[in-house]
Amino acid sequence: MTDPISHKLLPDNSSVDDDGMLVIAGVRMDTLVAKYGTPLFVYDEAHIRSRCQQAVQAFGEGVSYASKAFLCTAMARLAYEQGMHIDVATMGEAYVALEAGVPASHLVFHGNNKSKTELQYAIENQIGRIVIDSFDEIDRLESLLEGSGNQIQALIRVTPGIQASTHEYVTTGQDDSKFGFTVSNGIAENAVSRAASSPFIDLLGIHAHIGSQVFSLDSFRKAAEVLANLSNHFDLPELSVGGGLGVAYLEDEQSLTIEEWGQAIKSVCDEAGVTARVTSEPGRAIVASSAITLYSVGTIKELDGIRTYVAVDGGMHDNPRPALYGSGYETFMPSRVLDSRTSQITLVGKHCESGDVLVSQGYVPEGLTVGDMVATPVTGAYGHSMGSNYNKVLRPAAVFINEGVDRLVIRRETLSDLMNTDMG
Numbered sequence: 001m002t003d004p005i006s007h008k009l010l011p012d013n014s015s016v017d018d019d020g021m022l023v024i025a026g027v028r029m030d031t032l033v034a035k036y037g038t039p040l041f042v043y044d045e046a047h048i049r050s051r052c053q054q055a056v057q058a059f060g061e062g063v064s065y066a067s068k069a070f071l072c073t074a075m076a077r078l079a080y081e082q083g084m085h086i087d088v089a090t091m092g093e094a095y096v097a098l099e100a101g102v103p104a105s106h107l108v109f110h111g112n113n114k115s116k117t118e119l120q121y122a123i124e125n126q127i128g129r130i131v132i133d134s135f136d137e138i139d140r141l142e143s144l145l146e147g148s149g150n151q152i153q154a155l156i157r158v159t160p161g162i163q164a165s166t167h168e169y170v171t172t173g174q175d176d177s178k179f180g181f182t183v184s185n186g187i188a189e190n191a192v193s194r195a196a197s198s199p200f201i202d203l204l205g206i207h208a209h210i211g212s213q214v215f216s217l218d219s220f221r222k223a224a225e226v227l228a229n230l231s232n233h234f235d236l237p238e239l240s241v242g243g244g245l246g247v248a249y250l251e252d253e254q255s256l257t258i259e260e261w262g263q264a265i266k267s268v269c270d271e272a273g274v275t276a277r278v279t280s281e282p283g284r285a286i287v288a289s290s291a292i293t294l295y296s297v298g299t300i301k302e303l304d305g306i307r308t309y310v311a312v313d314g315g316m317h318d319n320p321r322p323a324l325y326g327s328g329y330e331t332f333m334p335s336r337v338l339d340s341r342t343s344q345i346t347l348v349g350k351h352c353e354s355g356d357v358l359v360s361q362g363y364v365p366e367g368l369t370v371g372d373m374v375a376t377p378v379t380g381a382y383g384h385s386m387g388s389n390y391n392k393v394l395r396p397a398a399v400f401i402n403e404g405v406d407r408l409v410i411r412r413e414t415l416s417d418l419m420n421t422d423m424g
Ligand SMILES: Cc1ncc(COP(=O)(O)O)c(C=O)c1O
Pocket: 066, 068, 069, 087, 110, 209, 211, 212, 213, 242, 243, 244, 245, 281, 282, 283, 284, 285
């Protein structure tokens, strides 16, 4: 690899100025670093808006943003303003979305083990849809709703028996899955019948999510066929195919567009004569490539002929995906975007773990030194949201940039934040 980082891995509104500096939506990266420090998540707001619009165009009313990919009030508001509903997987995600001003009717509540407290929260706040994952959950809902005179609107999550080709930790649609009701053994039909006959549940449809970072339209088509049959059988008004559309993280990866994904699913459903409103829940495809992470280089360790470790001020606390799934990323220098990347490096973080590797095989221009800014692209999804305080590291800040204006949407944590839950 020697080529400069390609534009397809950078946010839509990226450009390079006369100094060779990366500019996102009109703001230079060194300006941002001077203002906010590193590590820093830099999001191109218009890029996110355009992906939300594509999702609404492809699927129409009811399409949800899977907030687990990246959530703060600014993000929830943005997705809602663009016409999306919000998929939340915990009470915490629901709380943030409600704090953002998203109407409860626009929330879709997931989770394979929602607690009574969470279900109570969903009922009290009149959350739009609860995606029921188990018979235990139906029991819990019925006991909470008994005597209240209320009904909740729900979907039934099913596992369509599709093995999506992606990392095993993010496949969810195969029969051997902790999620949902199995279609192949008839349990899903039983669950739909039971929920449909419950006086406490207004059953609107079925739902499935086959996994994440899926590139094959075939997997989505196969799942859609199974769902279409089930949906037609019960004549329910809604059908959600979940999320999972893969994105390119590396130079040699090609992703599908949201439009292509939507067309494939719609055509299967049309052929099967589905009359239900068909919808989806993309997360990664909305935000992943809208952001990059900026780091500062603190230490360089050359192991002659073996490897060059470049240690930055972030690590598995701002992006656990490489440690968790072995996910690959590219590296580049935002101050030398157009330079050939002829120097191979291993980008590592600052944690007390040898597995704290951000990019095992990255490339940067010759001459990278301590104090330089280095970046990883396509970090808008499952980075900040999966981050942690491991080693009591302070979680990084995130900025949205739009038309030359940057705004802090998540501030950097401070030492006193570490005491928030410490009872002394
Ligand atoms: C139920 C459900 N819907 C949607 C998503 C979003 O997936 P992605 O970000 O891959 O689109 C997930 C991810 O885990 C999920 O579990």
